Amino acid sequence: MATSSVKRVTMARMNGRTASDELPNTGAREERKQRTRAALLDSALDLLEERSFAALSLREVARGAGVVPTAFYRHFPSLEALGLALIDDSFRTLRAMVRAARREPVAEQVIRSSVDVLVRHVHDHRSHFRFVVRERSSGVPAVRNAIRTEIRLFASELATDLARFPYLRDWSTEDLTMMAGLLVNAMVATTESLLDAAPDSPAAESEIRRLAEKQLRLVALGVLQWRSEG
């Protein structure tokens, strides 16, 4: 194959894209492909409402997405790869939640507003949170480990955030990490309660919210008394 001709072809393609009024990869074909990919992910999330990831089958997921089993391979090399993509999506949701929490003013109401952000996000993205919370401790090793890594990352970011509070300014890193771990545990437990409760039950939701706030206030009281040996 002649190098010059390859170059010409590449440039022609690039010019074609630049000249067109569409972004790269936004043709009808690519769009349809992305829709099928999304349908596969949605199908999996649907099935995960009543089954664990380890119990999913590729054929079920494809069936739910309205495609033939072999079409699955056009999008993911394996079910496990789809699982990792679900983790990406789920933690994108979670990071959006953290950004929302950071926008809240850091006031005396910090506990209330943090719990509020959590409850609201779990409400709006049940299936993502359910996936993460359930597969965190059980299931396929690759999926489990990816989730744990993300949660550890999340906890250490939380520790960094905590270091900005006046009380906590001179805590040791270890103590901050310990406290962040405690808070993440509480958040996960609260998320589990929310997922167990009937969806769209404001009564159950506000009861859980009240309990979560109490737990965080109890921890906060401990924090005020703590003498970090950092």
Next chain:
Amino acid sequence: MATSSVKRVTMARMNGRTASDELPNTGAREERKQRTRAALLDSALDLLEERSFAALSLREVARGAGVVPTAFYRHFPSLEALGLALIDDSFRTLRAMVRAARREPVAEQVIRSSVDVLVRHVHDHRSHFRFVVRERSSGVPAVRNAIRTEIRLFASELATDLARFPYLRDWSTEDLTMMAGLLVNAMVATTESLLDAAPDSPAAESEIRRLAEKQLRLVALGVLQWRSEG
């Protein structure tokens, strides 16, 4: 069939048992049956080290126990039934742990000795604790619900125990339950850390123990400041 003859047979059996020097159901046949049953449970626990319960197959479990698949049905009507039996065994282990903890003197060292009991029991019964912790949030509904019921029971027993502490004597039931929930969360999280760590690594174990003690001390400080509205 003649009623009188049936009665005679039944009584003869009862007399036979009473007269023999063996307890009922302790013949060679029954003993062998119990050994096979135990082998099936052990086989399942073995497989559960790297797989979730939902991913077990009856044939695998039977294979691991050294019996033919159909023999499984002589002991359990389904894999799910075996799962429920595993829960029984696991919580028997956990209740033994709680009894051990209650025998410890309630002193200033109560946190240290509680963590100590937990670490020791997880060390000695890894597979039971792993099963409970993993299947608690994922997996087969029947198994998951049975575990949650047991954990809720455990938490409310803990709340009762807590009510005996002087500081906590006039806390409201709700606050005691809330605090027990917090402690159970911490214990579960600690158990997860222990199961993640390399088995038989005293260094990892004592590091986790140290962290767990810190978390409990932090909570205890909060408790001392708490004003229950009970």
Next chain:
DNA sequence: TGTACATCAGTGAACGCGCGTTCACTGATGTAC
């Protein structure tokens, strides 16, 4: 104690089923000129 019969844990063949994966294909969309 000895004998004849009952019980029942474990066997092994057989079944139909859904699974993951392969392969050659189709036909709509995209590209070069």
Next chain:
DNA sequence: TGTACATCAGTGAACGCGCGTTCACTGATGTAC
């Protein structure tokens, strides 16, 4: 713009496999007398 060719998402048949479950059986253990 029109034509000829390339790309590639989705198809459908086919495969071998391990699965749960059924069934009639075997032979050691237990029981009656």
